[in-house]
Amino acid sequence: MKEPRNYAKVGYAMILVSASLASIGLIGLAIGDDVLYSDNLQRANTAHFNECMADDFVTDGCQKYCDRINNEISGYYTENC
Numbered sequence: 001m002k003e004p005r006n007y008a009k010v011g012y013a014m015i016l017v018s019a020s021l022a023s024i025g026l027i028g029l030a031i032g033d034d035v036l037y038s039d040n041l042q043r044a045n046t047a048h049f050n051e052c053m054a055d056d057f058v059t060d061g062c063q064k065y066c067d068r069i070n071n072e073i074s075g076y077y078t079e080n081c
Contacts, residue, residue, distance in 0.1 A: 056080050 031037075052062035057069070058080045066081030068074070 048061070049065065052059065052065055053069075053076075055062065056078050057063065057066055063081070066078075069076050070078060070081040
């Protein structure tokens with residue numbers, strides 16, 4: 001009788017799958033400390049924009065908004081841009 005060849009073998013595909021899952025887990029642990037990073041970044045940028053709008057876009061760092069704001073579509077016109 002022929003010897004069965006169905007012994008448990010781990011193929012290269014299974015090794016790659018387990019390595020990719022392990023790397024995803026490590027990346028998740030690495031960035032897991034600051035899960036609100038993008039939310040905090042967006043809130044800071046929105047606060048900066050609102051301060052610039054209150055100062056009519058004349059303070060330092062606010063000139064970058066002038067091209068985007070000072071047009072017909074936005075409906076916000078300022079002469080300082």
